[in-house]
Amino acid sequence: MKDYLVLFGFGIIVIVLFMNVFGGNDERSRGITGPLSNEERTYDELPDEQAKTDIVSAMEQSSPEDAEEMVSEHFPLIDTVRTDQGISKVYVTRKFTIPELAELLSETLEPEEKSEFTDNKQVIVYPDDFVIMKESEEEPGVVFIELANDQFVRNHYSPGFFSGLLTYAVLNRMLNSNNWAEKQAGRCRASNDCYGGYSMYGGYRSGDTGTFRGSSGRGGGPGTGK
Known part of the structure; x- marks a missing residue:
């Protein structure tokens, strides 16, 4: 027994x-990289942040070497959109409006270009990165801070997203191309598969852009979510 x-x-x-x-x-x-993982994330699960005054004080005393150091040191990372043609890291804040945030970032580290605030979005450009600030369409008051490298913008973004923010001449110069905007606009129209800014629930349309789902910061690899 x-x-x-x-x-x-x-x-x-x-x-x-x-x-x-x-x-x-x-x-x-x-895995954590498929559509289910994106749909399961909710705004109730956004990470906590420091008090607004503490963030401002810390940034005023900082001397970041680049945009990534400046953003990553003070704001929580919530997602990463990664392909074999660039990477975009998405941070979030509920403490600042976009104009306040753009001013604070620009004063902390002087950009090469700073757009106006238009249609709930604003862009500041550094030598190797675009900092793209956009208010959530699903949750007013939540601001996404997308830190996209030049390669990601060049290969995935629709030029139409920057309408009213940056001129095609500025985009061509920042992306080291004589006619990036014209060529990319043609590719976007042909494929209907260009990126138009981050959305936590996967995809955002801007003009002729298609959808582009972010992969979780906890996983993902080239081509995830496209």
């Missing part, structure tokens, strides 16, 4: 281990 109980207990352990490794339908088995 004792031997039977030992064997029975051992069998239960084997079954449990087998289910953990090969079964289940949780995030471990399906």
Whole structure:
């Protein structure tokens, strides 16, 4: 009888281990990068931030070397859009309006270009990065701070997104191209698959742009979410 109980207990352990490794339908088995993971994230789960006065004080005393250091040191990262043609990291704040944020960032680290505030979005440009601030369409008062490298903007963004923000001449100069805007606009019209700014629930349309889903900052790789 004792031997039977030992064997029975051992069998239960084997079954449990087998289910953990090969079964289940949780995030471990399906990954964190597919559409389900984006839909499951909610605004109630946004990370906590420091007090607004503390953020301002810390930034005023900082001397960042680049835009990524400046943004990542003071705002929480919520997502990463990563492809084999560039990377965009998305931070968030509920403490600042976009004009306040653009002014604070510009005073902390002088940009090469700073757009006007138009249609609930604003852009400041540094040597290697675009800082694109956009208010959430789903949750007013939530501001996404998208830190996109030049490569990501060049390969994925629709020029139409920058209408009223940056001229095509400025975009061409910042992206080191004589006619990026014209060529990219043609590619966007042909493919209907250009990026038009971050949306937490996957995709944002701007003119002729298509959808482009972000991959979770906890995972993802080239081409995820496109």
